[in-house]
Amino acid sequence: MLTKHELPECPVATTVQILGSKWKLLILRNLFQRSWRFNELKYSLPGISQKVLTDSLRSLEQDGIVARTVFPEVPPHVEYSLTELGQSMGPIIKAMEDWGTYYKTQL
Template sequence: MKTRDELPECPVATTVQLIGNKWKLLIIRNLLQRPWRFNELQRSLDGISQKVLTDSLRSMEQDGIVTRTVYAEVPPRVEYALSELGKSMRPILDSMQAWGEAYKIRIRSEQNGFHDGTMEDGGANPPAER
């Protein structure tokens, strides 16, 4: 885990520092479903390189977000799962999913000429300028 001195003053900046890239967010999304093996994760994340996945998992493990369990089998099996701290990010990803769905609906309706300037999720978007 990072020390207090390594973290930004701003809580939003802290969150972004810990999970603020595309791959980390998508890894967390998958791990919210269940534990995954490395190769499963890599296959499920179209375009991620082995190095980026390895670096992301190591970083999140060091930050206490992901756990790595090695099973003494032949061949050895390793699974990655979210720690309790990682699981506490569910509301963040749920909100991102809801906002993304509302955004897609808004874009589709604007492309079809039907939009009133508000988001369908009840306020995820600021009101249009007057």
Template sequence: MLTKDELPECPVATTVQLIGSKWKLLIMRNLMMRPWRFNELKKSLEGISQKVLTDSLRSIEEDGLITRTVYPEVPPRVEYALSDLGETMRPILDAMQEWGTNYKNGTI
């Protein structure tokens, strides 16, 4: 996780730094619906490798956008969910979804 002093000066670049990869955006999109388990995320994100998913989840968690909850069960159950900070990104992701839908439908 970068400190606030290490983040880009440009606010747009800061946002891109936090969620700018294809996989991070799609993970966040899924977590907007509900908490997900690792294997559920992997199955829903066609083409993502286990390593990339693990690295992306760790990075997003370090940035404070998601939470990782480990339940004391056998076998252990781990769920990922948006944190309060991650929830503040909902309008951004909603706007991206709306724009993409409009673009695909030819309404813009």
């Protein structure tokens, strides 16, 4: 997780830095539905590579947005879910969904 001094001064730039990729936004969209396993996320996001998904999840985890839970089983069972901080992004994702729906009606 970055310190306050490492983040941009502008709050919008901070948000863009944390969520700045299409894939992170789509990962968050899915995680608002429920907890997901890695392969479930991968198959639900056509076009994402394993490396990009891994890097995005690690980044979101480091930023405190996503929690990674490892269940002590053989083989290991790992699930990703939103933290409380991640849940606070709900209005942002909802506003993007609403605007996307509105935009489509204007075409």
